[in-house]
Amino acid sequence: EAEVAQSPRYKITEKSQAVAFWCDPISGHATLYWYRQILGQGPELLVQFQDESVVDDSQLPKDRFSAERLKGVDSTLKIQPAELGDSAMYLCASSYSPLLSYEQYFGPGTRLTVT
Amino acid sequence: KQEVTQIPAALSVPEGENLVLNCSFTDSAIYNLQWFRQDPGKGLTSLLLIQSSQREQTSGRLNASLDKSSGRSTLYIAASQPGDSATYLCAVRPDAGGTSYGKLTFGQGTILTVHP
Numbered sequence: 001e002a003e004v005a006q007s008p009r010y011k012i013t014e015k016s017q018a019v020a021f022w023c024d025p026i027s028g029h030a031t032l033y034w035y036r037q038i039l040g041q042g043p044e045l046l047v048q049f050q051d052e053s054v055v056d057d058s059q060l061p062k063d064r065f066s067a068e069r070l071k072g073v074d075s076t077l078k079i080q081p082a083e084l085g086d087s088a089m090y091l092c093a094s095s096y097s098p099l100l101s102y103e104q105y106f107g108p109g110t111r112l113t114v115t
Numbered sequence: 116k117q118e119v120t121q122i123p124a125a126l127s128v129p130e131g132e133n134l135v136l137n138c139s140f141t142d143s144a145i146y147n148l149q150w151f152r153q154d155p156g157k158g159l160t161s162l163l164l165i166q167s168s169q170r171e172q173t174s175g176r177l178n179a180s181l182d183k184s185s186g187r188s189t190l191y192i193a194a195s196q197p198g199d200s201a202t203y204l205c206a207v208r209p210d211a212g213g214t215s216y217g218k219l220t221f222g223q224g225t226i227l228t229v230h231p
Contacts, residue, residue: 004158042119042204042221043159056218091158103149104219106159 002026004107006092012113018080021110025074025094033104034067034077035091043091049075050098082114117142119207121222128195128229136190136225138205143186146210150179150190153202153224162203163190167210195229202226 005024013019025032030051035043046065048056051072060067064083069075079086089111093104118141128134138148147166151159163172163179165188171180178191188205206219 006158040223042206042223043219044221045218048218089156093159103161103164105161106151108158109156111156 004092004094004105006090006107006110008110009108010111010113012115013082014115015084016081018078019082019112020076020078021090021092021112023075023077023092023107025092026105029094029096029105030072031095031098031102032069032075033093033095034075035093037089037091037109039088043089046077048098055098079112082112084114087112087114117145117207117209117220119205119220119222121203121205121225123225124223125226126228128227130195130197130229130231132195132229133191133193134195134227136192136203136205136227138188138190138222140186140188140207140220142209143183144210145183145207148179148181148188148205148207149219150177150188151204151206153204155201159204192227195227197229197231199229200227 007022032049034046036046037043046060047067049069052069067077089109091109092107095102095104120139122137149164150162152162153159165172165181176193181188202224204224206221
């Protein structure tokens, strides 16, 4: 069964360092989402891609976060510099289409700890 | 702005008990509602998806209902087992076009513990 892949699974970094997360969606899925989940809360959308284009990054802290999906397949989310408040689970999801009827499938997540 | 609330925040029950988890949302203009399960430190697994035109969905021991007009959904788990212990999240999808059409809004989750 096809799955969304994410790496690394766990990352510990010091404050002010740069960190990057990688996501490989299910093959053929044109829409890719990055969510952030703070401990004890539900996930919140950071950025949504349709192919290689960003269609929603309204909740992305653009002063320190960046996301790209250069060839419309896999994606990288970067934080520079990391802050203590960035400690969270970063979840990637993909769907065949952005249309409402298509379900989002989630990856295992990357747990980030900033010290 | 859509807000999703889940009650209770945590629930502990003995094995075999039937239980209900609650989810409420402030904007009834939704396309669908989805229930997810999340094991500690893991990603999300979809359990049930209810379209706005539906009243309920069933999968094995799980039954989810939706009352769109009142902004409520419940997840019923029959004959609970220790393996059901996890965090349960509900999420809604807006019934509108534009750039927000894919955006799921999540509740904060209910932490369920089923003890033997």
